[in-house]
Amino acid sequence: MKQTSSIFTATHGVMTAEVGVISGELELRTTCDDDGVLTLAITYVGAAEWYSLPGEEYRLHDLRDHEVVHRMLVNVLARPH
Structure with missing residues (x-):
């Protein structure tokens, strides 16, 4: 299962494992496999990386929670200071 958010603005920035903090117009992608393992990825809008x-x-105990967790993450990442 894959969920990709609508575009959101992260004025305070989001920490990434590869390049540190990124901010601006971002998009979140969450993927959940059949075992409940959740993968979180973020990109600049329009970027390939x-x-x-x-x-x-990250692991979900109930796969039905994937959509709710995705929306919750977008709301937390997009909130202003």
């Missing part, structure tokens, strides 16, 4: 969000393995 996706970056991972730091942290250990």
Whole structure:
């Protein structure tokens, strides 16, 4: 399962594992496999390169929570200071 957000603005920035903090017009992609392992990636709108969000393995206990977790992450990442 893959969820890709609508465009959101992160004025305070989002930490990535590969390049540090990125900010501006961003897009979040979450992918959940059949075992509940959740992968989080972020990119600048229109860019081809996706970056991972730091942290250990993320796992959902119920695959039906994927959409809710995705929307919640977008709301947290897009909130102003």
